[in-house]
Amino acid sequence: MNLKLSNTIKGMLLFLACLATAGCGQEDMPTPDTPDDSRPQVVLTFSASPGLTTRTQLPGPEYLQHVQTMHLYIFNGTGDNAPCVAYEEVDWTGLAAPEGKPGVSKNHKVQYKDFVVGQPYTFIAVGLDDCSGATYDLPGAVTEGSTLKDAKAVLASGKTRNDIAVSELFGGSLVLTPVAAEQITGTIKLDRRVAGVFGYFKNIPTKVGSTPVKSLRIELYKPQNKSIWLTAKPTKDEDVIMEPIANTDDNKILVEIPLTEADFEKEKVLSKGSYVLPMKAPTETEAPATLLVTLADANGVVLQSRNVKYKLDDTISDTSGGTGIITVTKDLYRFAINANWFYQIGPVNWPEEEDGNIVIEVVPDWDWSGEMEWQ
Known part of the structure:
Protein backbone atom coordinates (compact mmCIF):
# COMPACT_ATOMS: atom_id res chain seq x y z
CA MET A 1 0.00 0.00 0.00
CA ASN A 2 1.62 3.27 -1.06
CA LEU A 3 0.45 6.20 0.99
CA LYS A 4 1.50 9.83 1.08
CA LEU A 5 0.50 12.70 3.18
CA SER A 6 1.44 16.30 2.75
CA ASN A 7 2.19 17.69 6.14
CA THR A 8 3.52 21.17 5.60
CA ILE A 9 2.03 24.62 5.61
CA LYS A 10 4.46 27.44 4.83
CA GLY A 11 4.34 30.99 6.04
CA MET A 12 6.51 33.82 4.71
CA LEU A 13 7.13 36.73 7.06
CA LEU A 14 8.46 39.93 5.46
CA PHE A 15 9.72 42.82 7.57
CA LEU A 16 9.33 46.14 5.73
CA ALA A 17 10.91 49.39 6.82
CA CYS A 18 7.68 51.37 6.99
CA LEU A 19 4.15 51.26 8.36
CA ALA A 20 1.27 50.29 6.09
CA THR A 21 -2.47 50.30 6.41
CA ALA A 22 -3.37 48.80 3.02
CA GLY A 23 -5.55 45.68 2.93
CA CYS A 24 -4.37 42.18 2.00
CA GLY A 25 -5.38 40.22 -1.06
CA GLN A 26 -5.18 36.45 -1.41
CA GLU A 27 -2.83 36.58 -4.36
CA ASP A 28 -0.94 39.90 -4.26
CA MET A 29 1.38 41.12 -1.53
CA PRO A 30 -0.03 44.25 0.15
CA THR A 31 1.57 47.52 -0.90
CA PRO A 32 2.48 49.73 2.06
CA ASP A 33 1.17 53.27 2.31
CA THR A 34 3.41 56.22 3.09
CA PRO A 35 5.18 55.47 6.39
CA ASP A 36 4.52 57.67 9.39
CA ASP A 37 7.58 56.52 11.37
CA SER A 38 10.54 54.17 11.07
CA ARG A 39 9.06 51.20 12.92
CA PRO A 40 9.09 47.91 10.97
CA GLN A 41 5.92 46.31 9.65
CA VAL A 42 5.36 42.56 9.24
CA VAL A 43 3.48 40.92 6.39
CA LEU A 44 2.71 37.21 6.62
CA THR A 45 2.18 34.97 3.62
CA PHE A 46 0.71 31.52 4.31
CA SER A 47 0.52 28.80 1.66
CA ALA A 48 -1.14 25.40 2.04
CA SER A 49 -0.84 22.18 0.07
CA PRO A 50 -3.85 20.88 -1.89
CA GLY A 51 -6.34 18.48 -0.40
CA LEU A 52 -7.91 20.37 2.49
CA THR A 53 -10.83 18.34 3.79
CA THR A 54 -12.75 17.98 7.00
CA ARG A 55 -13.36 14.83 9.01
CA THR A 56 -14.51 13.63 12.43
CA GLN A 57 -11.76 11.08 13.09
CA LEU A 58 -8.34 10.11 11.74
CA PRO A 59 -9.26 8.48 8.39
CA GLY A 60 -5.81 7.08 7.58
CA PRO A 61 -2.49 8.40 6.26
CA GLU A 62 -3.93 10.08 3.16
CA TYR A 63 -2.34 13.00 1.35
CA LEU A 64 -4.40 15.45 3.41
CA GLN A 65 -4.27 18.00 6.16
CA HIS A 66 -7.28 19.59 7.76
CA VAL A 67 -6.48 23.17 8.77
CA GLN A 68 -9.65 25.19 9.30
CA THR A 69 -8.26 28.28 11.03
CA MET A 70 -4.78 29.83 11.23
CA HIS A 71 -3.45 31.81 14.21
CA LEU A 72 -0.34 33.84 14.99
CA TYR A 73 1.34 34.64 18.32
CA ILE A 74 4.18 37.17 18.59
CA PHE A 75 6.66 36.96 21.48
CA ASN A 76 9.16 39.67 22.37
CA GLY A 77 12.37 37.66 22.65
CA THR A 78 13.50 34.06 22.38
CA GLY A 79 13.95 32.82 25.96
CA ASP A 80 11.48 30.95 28.15
CA ASN A 81 10.34 34.18 29.78
CA ALA A 82 9.77 36.08 26.52
CA PRO A 83 6.23 37.56 26.79
CA CYS A 84 3.50 37.30 24.19
CA VAL A 85 2.91 40.83 22.92
CA ALA A 86 0.25 40.13 20.31
CA TYR A 87 -2.18 37.57 18.94
CA GLU A 88 -3.81 37.72 15.51
CA GLU A 89 -6.09 35.43 13.55
CA VAL A 90 -5.22 34.95 9.90
CA ASP A 91 -8.20 35.28 7.57
CA TRP A 92 -8.48 31.73 6.20
CA THR A 93 -11.71 32.39 4.27
CA GLY A 94 -11.92 30.23 1.18
CA LEU A 95 -8.95 28.06 2.15
CA ALA A 96 -10.54 25.80 4.77
CA ALA A 97 -12.32 22.48 4.20
CA PRO A 98 -14.36 20.86 2.86
CA GLU A 99 -13.59 21.60 -0.79
CA GLY A 100 -10.07 23.05 -0.51
CA LYS A 101 -8.06 24.55 -3.36
CA PRO A 102 -4.82 23.52 -5.11
CA GLY A 103 -1.80 25.68 -4.43
CA VAL A 104 -3.64 28.08 -2.12
CA SER A 105 -1.83 31.00 -0.49
CA LYS A 106 -2.78 33.78 1.86
CA ASN A 107 -1.20 37.11 2.70
CA HIS A 108 -1.66 38.54 6.16
CA LYS A 109 -0.59 42.04 7.17
CA VAL A 110 0.36 41.88 10.83
CA GLN A 111 -1.41 44.57 12.80
CA TYR A 112 1.13 44.76 15.62
CA LYS A 113 3.20 47.90 15.08
CA ASP A 114 5.49 48.16 18.10
CA PHE A 115 8.44 46.14 16.80
CA VAL A 116 11.77 47.44 18.10
CA VAL A 117 14.67 47.53 15.67
CA GLY A 118 17.38 45.06 16.67
CA GLN A 119 15.12 43.13 19.06
CA PRO A 120 14.52 39.44 18.13
CA TYR A 121 10.91 38.28 18.07
CA THR A 122 9.54 34.74 18.07
CA PHE A 123 6.57 34.12 15.78
CA ILE A 124 4.50 30.99 16.51
CA ALA A 125 1.89 29.97 13.95
CA VAL A 126 -0.83 27.45 14.89
CA GLY A 127 -3.22 25.68 12.53
CA LEU A 128 -6.41 24.20 13.99
CA ASP A 129 -8.86 21.72 12.53
CA ASP A 130 -12.58 21.66 13.32
CA CYS A 131 -12.02 19.96 16.72
CA SER A 132 -8.64 20.98 18.13
CA GLY A 133 -9.64 24.52 19.12
CA ALA A 134 -12.21 23.27 21.62
CA THR A 135 -10.05 20.31 22.67
CA TYR A 136 -7.11 22.50 23.69
CA ASP A 137 -8.92 25.80 24.34
CA LEU A 138 -7.03 27.47 21.49
CA PRO A 139 -6.32 30.13 20.52
CA GLY A 140 -7.45 31.61 23.85
CA ALA A 141 -5.16 29.53 26.09
CA VAL A 142 -2.18 31.72 25.11
CA THR A 143 -2.79 35.39 25.88
CA GLU A 144 -0.82 38.63 25.92
CA GLY A 145 1.62 38.37 28.80
CA SER A 146 1.94 34.58 28.51
CA THR A 147 5.54 33.44 28.12
CA LEU A 148 7.20 31.11 25.64
CA LYS A 149 7.51 28.42 28.30
CA ASP A 150 3.69 28.44 28.51
CA ALA A 151 3.17 28.23 24.74
CA LYS A 152 1.61 24.80 24.70
CA ALA A 153 -1.64 23.03 23.97
CA VAL A 154 -3.22 21.52 27.09
CA LEU A 155 -6.36 19.39 27.18
CA ALA A 156 -9.21 21.71 28.14
CA SER A 157 -11.39 21.18 31.19
CA GLY A 158 -14.16 18.67 30.50
CA LYS A 159 -12.37 17.17 27.49
CA THR A 160 -11.16 13.56 27.36
CA ARG A 161 -8.99 11.15 25.39
CA ASN A 162 -11.84 10.86 22.90
CA ASP A 163 -11.39 14.55 22.04
CA ILE A 164 -7.64 14.15 21.57
CA ALA A 165 -8.36 11.24 19.21
CA VAL A 166 -10.17 13.48 16.69
CA SER A 167 -8.10 16.67 17.01
CA GLU A 168 -5.39 17.53 14.49
CA LEU A 169 -3.03 20.34 15.48
CA PHE A 170 -0.29 22.08 13.49
CA GLY A 171 2.43 24.40 14.76
CA GLY A 172 5.68 26.04 13.77
CA SER A 173 7.88 28.98 14.70
CA LEU A 174 10.49 31.42 13.46
CA VAL A 175 12.76 34.00 15.07
CA LEU A 176 13.36 37.25 13.17
CA THR A 177 15.04 40.50 14.16
CA PRO A 178 13.62 43.60 12.43
CA VAL A 179 15.92 46.26 11.03
CA ALA A 180 15.00 49.82 10.14
CA ALA A 181 15.90 50.02 6.46
CA GLU A 182 16.19 46.46 5.25
CA GLN A 183 13.69 43.79 4.21
CA ILE A 184 14.04 40.49 6.08
CA THR A 185 12.34 37.32 4.89
CA GLY A 186 11.79 33.96 6.57
CA THR A 187 9.62 30.85 6.36
CA ILE A 188 7.51 29.21 9.03
CA LYS A 189 7.02 25.49 8.39
CA LEU A 190 4.07 24.05 10.28
CA ASP A 191 4.06 20.36 11.16
CA ARG A 192 1.61 18.21 13.09
CA ARG A 193 2.11 18.44 16.82
CA VAL A 194 0.28 15.12 17.18
CA ALA A 195 1.06 11.59 16.05
Whole structure:
Protein backbone atom coordinates (compact mmCIF):
# COMPACT_ATOMS: atom_id res chain seq x y z
CA MET A 1 0.00 0.00 0.00
CA ASN A 2 1.62 3.27 -1.06
CA LEU A 3 0.45 6.20 0.99
CA LYS A 4 1.50 9.83 1.08
CA LEU A 5 0.50 12.70 3.18
CA SER A 6 1.44 16.30 2.75
CA ASN A 7 2.19 17.69 6.14
CA THR A 8 3.52 21.17 5.60
CA ILE A 9 2.03 24.62 5.61
CA LYS A 10 4.46 27.44 4.83
CA GLY A 11 4.34 30.99 6.04
CA MET A 12 6.51 33.82 4.71
CA LEU A 13 7.13 36.73 7.06
CA LEU A 14 8.46 39.93 5.46
CA PHE A 15 9.72 42.82 7.57
CA LEU A 16 9.33 46.14 5.73
CA ALA A 17 10.91 49.39 6.82
CA CYS A 18 7.68 51.37 6.99
CA LEU A 19 4.15 51.26 8.36
CA ALA A 20 1.27 50.29 6.09
CA THR A 21 -2.47 50.30 6.41
CA ALA A 22 -3.37 48.80 3.02
CA GLY A 23 -5.55 45.68 2.93
CA CYS A 24 -4.37 42.18 2.00
CA GLY A 25 -5.38 40.22 -1.06
CA GLN A 26 -5.18 36.45 -1.41
CA GLU A 27 -2.83 36.58 -4.36
CA ASP A 28 -0.94 39.90 -4.26
CA MET A 29 1.38 41.12 -1.53
CA PRO A 30 -0.03 44.25 0.15
CA THR A 31 1.57 47.52 -0.90
CA PRO A 32 2.48 49.73 2.06
CA ASP A 33 1.17 53.27 2.31
CA THR A 34 3.41 56.22 3.09
CA PRO A 35 5.18 55.47 6.39
CA ASP A 36 4.52 57.67 9.39
CA ASP A 37 7.58 56.52 11.37
CA SER A 38 10.54 54.17 11.07
CA ARG A 39 9.06 51.20 12.92
CA PRO A 40 9.09 47.91 10.97
CA GLN A 41 5.92 46.31 9.65
CA VAL A 42 5.36 42.56 9.24
CA VAL A 43 3.48 40.92 6.39
CA LEU A 44 2.71 37.21 6.62
CA THR A 45 2.18 34.97 3.62
CA PHE A 46 0.71 31.52 4.31
CA SER A 47 0.52 28.80 1.66
CA ALA A 48 -1.14 25.40 2.04
CA SER A 49 -0.84 22.18 0.07
CA PRO A 50 -3.85 20.88 -1.89
CA GLY A 51 -6.34 18.48 -0.40
CA LEU A 52 -7.91 20.37 2.49
CA THR A 53 -10.83 18.34 3.79
CA THR A 54 -12.75 17.98 7.00
CA ARG A 55 -13.36 14.83 9.01
CA THR A 56 -14.51 13.63 12.43
CA GLN A 57 -11.76 11.08 13.09
CA LEU A 58 -8.34 10.11 11.74
CA PRO A 59 -9.26 8.48 8.39
CA GLY A 60 -5.81 7.08 7.58
CA PRO A 61 -2.49 8.40 6.26
CA GLU A 62 -3.93 10.08 3.16
CA TYR A 63 -2.34 13.00 1.35
CA LEU A 64 -4.40 15.45 3.41
CA GLN A 65 -4.27 18.00 6.16
CA HIS A 66 -7.28 19.59 7.76
CA VAL A 67 -6.48 23.17 8.77
CA GLN A 68 -9.65 25.19 9.30
CA THR A 69 -8.26 28.28 11.03
CA MET A 70 -4.78 29.83 11.23
CA HIS A 71 -3.45 31.81 14.21
CA LEU A 72 -0.34 33.84 14.99
CA TYR A 73 1.34 34.64 18.32
CA ILE A 74 4.18 37.17 18.59
CA PHE A 75 6.66 36.96 21.48
CA ASN A 76 9.16 39.67 22.37
CA GLY A 77 12.37 37.66 22.65
CA THR A 78 13.50 34.06 22.38
CA GLY A 79 13.95 32.82 25.96
CA ASP A 80 11.48 30.95 28.15
CA ASN A 81 10.34 34.18 29.78
CA ALA A 82 9.77 36.08 26.52
CA PRO A 83 6.23 37.56 26.79
CA CYS A 84 3.50 37.30 24.19
CA VAL A 85 2.91 40.83 22.92
CA ALA A 86 0.25 40.13 20.31
CA TYR A 87 -2.18 37.57 18.94
CA GLU A 88 -3.81 37.72 15.51
CA GLU A 89 -6.09 35.43 13.55
CA VAL A 90 -5.22 34.95 9.90
CA ASP A 91 -8.20 35.28 7.57
CA TRP A 92 -8.48 31.73 6.20
CA THR A 93 -11.71 32.39 4.27
CA GLY A 94 -11.92 30.23 1.18
CA LEU A 95 -8.95 28.06 2.15
CA ALA A 96 -10.54 25.80 4.77
CA ALA A 97 -12.32 22.48 4.20
CA PRO A 98 -14.36 20.86 2.86
CA GLU A 99 -13.59 21.60 -0.79
CA GLY A 100 -10.07 23.05 -0.51
CA LYS A 101 -8.06 24.55 -3.36
CA PRO A 102 -4.82 23.52 -5.11
CA GLY A 103 -1.80 25.68 -4.43
CA VAL A 104 -3.64 28.08 -2.12
CA SER A 105 -1.83 31.00 -0.49
CA LYS A 106 -2.78 33.78 1.86
CA ASN A 107 -1.20 37.11 2.70
CA HIS A 108 -1.66 38.54 6.16
CA LYS A 109 -0.59 42.04 7.17
CA VAL A 110 0.36 41.88 10.83
CA GLN A 111 -1.41 44.57 12.80
CA TYR A 112 1.13 44.76 15.62
CA LYS A 113 3.20 47.90 15.08
CA ASP A 114 5.49 48.16 18.10
CA PHE A 115 8.44 46.14 16.80
CA VAL A 116 11.77 47.44 18.10
CA VAL A 117 14.67 47.53 15.67
CA GLY A 118 17.38 45.06 16.67
CA GLN A 119 15.12 43.13 19.06
CA PRO A 120 14.52 39.44 18.13
CA TYR A 121 10.91 38.28 18.07
CA THR A 122 9.54 34.74 18.07
CA PHE A 123 6.57 34.12 15.78
CA ILE A 124 4.50 30.99 16.51
CA ALA A 125 1.89 29.97 13.95
CA VAL A 126 -0.83 27.45 14.89
CA GLY A 127 -3.22 25.68 12.53
CA LEU A 128 -6.41 24.20 13.99
CA ASP A 129 -8.86 21.72 12.53
CA ASP A 130 -12.58 21.66 13.32
CA CYS A 131 -12.02 19.96 16.72
CA SER A 132 -8.64 20.98 18.13
CA GLY A 133 -9.64 24.52 19.12
CA ALA A 134 -12.21 23.27 21.62
CA THR A 135 -10.05 20.31 22.67
CA TYR A 136 -7.11 22.50 23.69
CA ASP A 137 -8.92 25.80 24.34
CA LEU A 138 -7.03 27.47 21.49
CA PRO A 139 -6.32 30.13 20.52
CA GLY A 140 -7.45 31.61 23.85
CA ALA A 141 -5.16 29.53 26.09
CA VAL A 142 -2.18 31.72 25.11
CA THR A 143 -2.79 35.39 25.88
CA GLU A 144 -0.82 38.63 25.92
CA GLY A 145 1.62 38.37 28.80
CA SER A 146 1.94 34.58 28.51
CA THR A 147 5.54 33.44 28.12
CA LEU A 148 7.20 31.11 25.64
CA LYS A 149 7.51 28.42 28.30
CA ASP A 150 3.69 28.44 28.51
CA ALA A 151 3.17 28.23 24.74
CA LYS A 152 1.61 24.80 24.70
CA ALA A 153 -1.64 23.03 23.97
CA VAL A 154 -3.22 21.52 27.09
CA LEU A 155 -6.36 19.39 27.18
CA ALA A 156 -9.21 21.71 28.14
CA SER A 157 -11.39 21.18 31.19
CA GLY A 158 -14.16 18.67 30.50
CA LYS A 159 -12.37 17.17 27.49
CA THR A 160 -11.16 13.56 27.36
CA ARG A 161 -8.99 11.15 25.39
CA ASN A 162 -11.84 10.86 22.90
CA ASP A 163 -11.39 14.55 22.04
CA ILE A 164 -7.64 14.15 21.57
CA ALA A 165 -8.36 11.24 19.21
CA VAL A 166 -10.17 13.48 16.69
CA SER A 167 -8.10 16.67 17.01
CA GLU A 168 -5.39 17.53 14.49
CA LEU A 169 -3.03 20.34 15.48
CA PHE A 170 -0.29 22.08 13.49
CA GLY A 171 2.43 24.40 14.76
CA GLY A 172 5.68 26.04 13.77
CA SER A 173 7.88 28.98 14.70
CA LEU A 174 10.49 31.42 13.46
CA VAL A 175 12.76 34.00 15.07
CA LEU A 176 13.36 37.25 13.17
CA THR A 177 15.04 40.50 14.16
CA PRO A 178 13.62 43.60 12.43
CA VAL A 179 15.92 46.26 11.03
CA ALA A 180 15.00 49.82 10.14
CA ALA A 181 15.90 50.02 6.46
CA GLU A 182 16.19 46.46 5.25
CA GLN A 183 13.69 43.79 4.21
CA ILE A 184 14.04 40.49 6.08
CA THR A 185 12.34 37.32 4.89
CA GLY A 186 11.79 33.96 6.57
CA THR A 187 9.62 30.85 6.36
CA ILE A 188 7.51 29.21 9.03
CA LYS A 189 7.02 25.49 8.39
CA LEU A 190 4.07 24.05 10.28
CA ASP A 191 4.06 20.36 11.16
CA ARG A 192 1.61 18.21 13.09
CA ARG A 193 2.11 18.44 16.82
CA VAL A 194 0.28 15.12 17.18
CA ALA A 195 1.06 11.59 16.05
CA GLY A 196 -1.30 9.21 14.26
CA VAL A 197 -2.02 5.59 15.20
CA PHE A 198 -4.11 3.49 12.83
CA GLY A 199 -4.98 -0.21 12.61
CA TYR A 200 -6.48 -2.65 10.11
CA PHE A 201 -7.64 -6.04 11.44
CA LYS A 202 -9.40 -9.13 10.12
CA ASN A 203 -10.30 -12.68 11.16
CA ILE A 204 -10.73 -11.68 14.80
CA PRO A 205 -11.73 -14.61 17.04
CA THR A 206 -15.29 -14.58 18.33
CA LYS A 207 -14.20 -15.98 21.70
CA VAL A 208 -11.11 -16.32 23.86
CA GLY A 209 -11.65 -19.56 25.68
CA SER A 210 -15.38 -19.50 26.42
CA THR A 211 -15.69 -15.70 26.75
CA PRO A 212 -17.14 -13.71 23.82
CA VAL A 213 -14.92 -10.97 22.37
CA LYS A 214 -16.76 -7.62 22.31
CA SER A 215 -14.08 -5.07 21.41
CA LEU A 216 -10.62 -4.64 19.91
CA ARG A 217 -8.31 -1.91 21.20
CA ILE A 218 -4.94 -0.30 20.52
CA GLU A 219 -3.42 0.77 23.83
CA LEU A 220 -0.39 2.66 25.14
CA TYR A 221 1.79 1.24 27.87
CA LYS A 222 0.70 4.08 30.19
CA PRO A 223 -2.02 6.78 30.24
CA GLN A 224 -1.92 9.30 27.40
CA ASN A 225 -0.37 12.71 27.85
CA LYS A 226 -2.54 15.83 27.88
CA SER A 227 -0.06 18.52 26.72
CA ILE A 228 2.23 19.38 23.80
CA TRP A 229 4.37 22.40 22.88
CA LEU A 230 2.89 24.55 20.11
CA THR A 231 6.18 24.35 18.22
CA ALA A 232 8.77 21.58 18.15
CA LYS A 233 11.66 21.53 20.59
CA PRO A 234 15.28 20.86 19.47
CA THR A 235 15.10 17.12 20.20
CA LYS A 236 12.32 14.54 20.15
CA ASP A 237 12.92 13.83 23.85
CA GLU A 238 12.47 17.50 24.81
CA ASP A 239 9.38 17.66 22.61
CA VAL A 240 7.41 15.38 24.95
CA ILE A 241 5.52 16.67 27.99
CA MET A 242 4.94 13.72 30.32
CA GLU A 243 1.71 14.91 31.97
CA PRO A 244 -0.99 12.20 31.91
CA ILE A 245 -4.68 13.01 31.46
CA ALA A 246 -5.30 10.90 34.57
CA ASN A 247 -3.65 7.74 35.84
CA THR A 248 -6.39 5.33 34.80
CA ASP A 249 -6.35 2.29 32.53
CA ASP A 250 -9.07 3.85 30.39
CA ASN A 251 -6.68 6.63 29.37
CA LYS A 252 -4.28 4.07 27.91
CA ILE A 253 -6.79 3.34 25.13
CA LEU A 254 -6.01 5.04 21.82
CA VAL A 255 -8.38 3.18 19.53
CA GLU A 256 -11.44 1.09 20.45
CA ILE A 257 -13.55 -0.85 17.96
CA PRO A 258 -16.83 -2.29 19.35
CA LEU A 259 -17.48 -5.64 17.66
CA THR A 260 -20.77 -6.95 16.32
CA GLU A 261 -21.60 -10.33 14.82
CA ALA A 262 -20.97 -9.01 11.31
CA ASP A 263 -17.43 -7.95 12.24
CA PHE A 264 -16.34 -11.56 12.68
CA GLU A 265 -17.06 -12.52 9.07
CA LYS A 266 -14.08 -14.15 7.40
CA GLU A 267 -11.75 -11.70 5.65
CA LYS A 268 -13.77 -8.66 6.72
CA VAL A 269 -11.32 -5.84 7.46
CA LEU A 270 -11.99 -3.48 10.37
CA SER A 271 -10.09 -0.22 10.63
CA LYS A 272 -9.90 2.79 12.90
CA GLY A 273 -7.33 5.32 14.05
CA SER A 274 -6.74 8.27 16.32
CA TYR A 275 -4.46 11.20 16.94
CA VAL A 276 -2.30 10.99 20.05
CA LEU A 277 0.12 13.33 21.80
CA PRO A 278 3.82 12.35 21.89
CA MET A 279 5.01 9.83 24.46
CA LYS A 280 8.48 8.76 25.59
CA ALA A 281 9.53 5.14 25.13
CA PRO A 282 9.10 2.91 28.19
CA THR A 283 12.10 1.69 30.12
CA GLU A 284 12.73 -2.03 30.57
CA THR A 285 11.18 -1.90 34.03
CA GLU A 286 8.08 0.06 32.90
CA ALA A 287 6.68 -2.13 30.13
CA PRO A 288 7.62 -4.76 27.54
CA ALA A 289 6.26 -2.65 24.66
CA THR A 290 5.02 0.84 23.81
CA LEU A 291 1.84 -0.32 22.05
CA LEU A 292 -0.49 -3.26 22.60
CA VAL A 293 -3.41 -4.61 20.60
CA THR A 294 -5.97 -6.20 22.92
CA LEU A 295 -9.23 -8.10 22.78
CA ALA A 296 -11.74 -7.35 25.56
CA ASP A 297 -15.02 -8.75 26.86
CA ALA A 298 -18.30 -6.90 27.39
CA ASN A 299 -17.00 -5.38 30.64
CA GLY A 300 -13.75 -4.14 29.10
CA VAL A 301 -11.66 -6.88 30.70
CA VAL A 302 -8.67 -7.77 28.51
CA LEU A 303 -8.91 -11.36 27.28
CA GLN A 304 -5.83 -11.41 25.07
CA SER A 305 -3.08 -8.94 24.10
CA ARG A 306 -0.29 -8.72 21.54
CA ASN A 307 2.81 -6.54 21.71
CA VAL A 308 3.52 -4.26 18.76
CA LYS A 309 6.99 -4.51 17.21
CA TYR A 310 8.91 -2.52 14.61
CA LYS A 311 9.39 -4.24 11.28
CA LEU A 312 12.75 -2.78 10.26
CA ASP A 313 15.07 -5.79 10.00
CA ASP A 314 15.99 -5.62 13.68
CA THR A 315 16.97 -1.94 13.54
CA ILE A 316 15.06 1.26 14.10
CA SER A 317 16.04 4.23 11.99
CA ASP A 318 15.34 7.35 14.00
CA THR A 319 16.40 10.99 14.14
CA SER A 320 15.14 11.54 17.66
CA GLY A 321 18.38 13.21 18.69
CA GLY A 322 17.24 16.28 16.83
CA THR A 323 20.39 16.48 14.68
CA GLY A 324 18.88 14.84 11.61
CA ILE A 325 21.50 12.09 11.88
CA ILE A 326 20.13 8.55 11.70
CA THR A 327 20.72 6.55 14.86
CA VAL A 328 20.02 2.88 15.49
CA THR A 329 18.59 1.05 18.49
CA LYS A 330 18.00 -2.66 19.00
CA ASP A 331 14.85 -2.40 21.13
CA LEU A 332 12.08 -2.98 18.62
CA TYR A 333 9.27 -3.03 21.18
CA ARG A 334 10.01 0.06 23.26
CA PHE A 335 9.88 3.06 20.96
CA ALA A 336 8.77 6.66 21.35
CA ILE A 337 5.57 8.10 19.90
CA ASN A 338 6.81 11.18 18.04
CA ALA A 339 4.89 14.21 16.80
CA ASN A 340 4.12 14.09 13.07
CA TRP A 341 4.91 10.37 12.82
CA PHE A 342 2.32 7.85 11.63
CA TYR A 343 2.12 4.37 13.23
CA GLN A 344 0.15 1.87 11.15
CA ILE A 345 -0.86 -1.68 12.04
CA GLY A 346 -2.24 -4.02 9.41
CA PRO A 347 -4.09 -5.17 7.48
CA VAL A 348 -3.26 -8.40 9.29
CA ASN A 349 -4.80 -11.57 10.73
CA TRP A 350 -5.11 -12.09 14.46
CA PRO A 351 -2.31 -14.54 15.39
CA GLU A 352 -3.31 -17.85 16.87
CA GLU A 353 -0.11 -18.53 18.80
CA GLU A 354 -0.08 -17.35 22.40
CA ASP A 355 3.19 -15.41 22.05
CA GLY A 356 2.30 -13.87 18.70
CA ASN A 357 3.31 -10.23 18.30
CA ILE A 358 2.15 -7.52 15.94
CA VAL A 359 4.74 -5.99 13.64
CA ILE A 360 4.50 -2.29 12.91
CA GLU A 361 6.14 0.04 10.41
CA VAL A 362 6.55 3.65 11.47
CA VAL A 363 6.33 6.70 9.23
CA PRO A 364 8.68 9.57 10.16
CA ASP A 365 7.37 12.90 8.85
CA TRP A 366 4.09 11.22 7.82
CA ASP A 367 5.42 10.57 4.30
CA TRP A 368 5.52 6.83 3.86
CA SER A 369 4.81 3.72 1.85
CA GLY A 370 4.83 0.25 3.38
CA GLU A 371 2.77 -2.45 5.00
CA MET A 372 2.23 -4.25 8.27
CA GLU A 373 2.28 -7.95 9.05
CA TRP A 374 2.12 -10.28 12.01
CA GLN A 375 5.30 -11.67 13.50
